[in-house]
Amino acid sequence: MLIIIHSETNQHTIARNLGRSEYSYYFVLKEYRPVLERLGRVVEVSDPQTEVDALYTDALSRGEACVFLSFSPPHRTPVNFTCPTLPVFAWEFSTIPNEPFAGDPLNDWRTVLRAAGAAITHSSYTVNAVREAMGADYPIIAVPAPVWDRFSERGAHLKRQPLASQVRLTLKGLLADSRELDLRAFGPVATREGVGIDFQAPPREHELVLDGVIYTSVFNPSDGRKNWEDMLSAFCVTFREVDDATLVLKLTHHNAEEALTDILHHLYKNQSYRCRVVLIYGYLADADYEQLVQATSYVVNTSYGEGQCLPLMEFMSCGKPAVAPRTTAMIDYLDAENAFLIDSTDELTAWPHDPRRAFRTLRYVTNWASLCRAYQSSYDVAKDDPERYAQMSAHAVASLRKFCSQATAEQRLETFFEHLFENRVVETPEA
Incomplete structure (x- = not known):
């Protein structure tokens, strides 16, 4: 079986595409690839329009079954190929786009999904x-x-302790620490004073030392789903008088100034507080990323919805319990035994690529008071109940194994492909 794969972002364009629409599909493709290679021969293409059907014709001439997996949302998935094409996509809203808009009939995903005949996604929420x-x-x-x-x-090589003690990591880029910044430099433009940040300066190395109860979140600050404003304000209020609580925000974006400016202004607005907030923008080598994971007590998510949330899955796979809402894709792997759950309510919103901004679907809004309670409860466990923390850590690892291990993916994909071949959704060569 020949499995052709493609993502609009690839190893050559990922650096400049960080934070842009659809960039995360490349990371999904990378994680899928080892599993797909157990199921067939994998070829990654850079130009589907010229490569896919040629590979398909060649495969059929050799009597080899063939399918093209387009790691992209349906409206960016080609429908003109002879080769059977399946979109592999993430989605975090209650409805899929079911009407054309912006002059493009493919914006009605039903058109693409009918043409494909099948699809792969990442959560039971999206399947529904x-x-x-x-x-x-x-x-x-x-x-x-x-x-x-x-x-x-x-995670097996890391200490799963609830408290960090002088954990050191090095990064190359920008490090903004609320305890070292003059936050007046990030206030209202008319009243700003003090020394800010020179975003044009060449990246340099910084050492970060972490102690105490560490909350970590990894996200793109320009992604409107992430709701980092609630994450930050609830943290500053809950731990206003607490010295040993730290929130680390590892920011993924292609532009430092765009990534940090708004968050720095919110650091100013949420004053005063004795807790610590650290913003990391830049490269962490694998060893230093592992140090960040080791230092972390809890991984945090306060988003309006997730297609799967790779950082949350990664940290939990390492044994880090979560502070997060149990909505959208997170329904599949969060529970009260591996996370401090945040209440949420649904509200009307638009599909993100709909320029009309027409209300056609739902997103899930964090209950701010519930978030504060989750912060406080998690802090109390980290400080005073190491046995419960250890149980939550172990359950996080076990839960994520069931959800997103290679063995689980291989079994599901193998069964799915067999079903598609049997039902001729994916064409097989004539005997």
């Missing part, structure tokens, strides 16, 4: 949303990016 639009028997499967093996192996 697709089947609501396409019918209960539409062939779609939830296979999250299989990150567990790689990160659980890392």
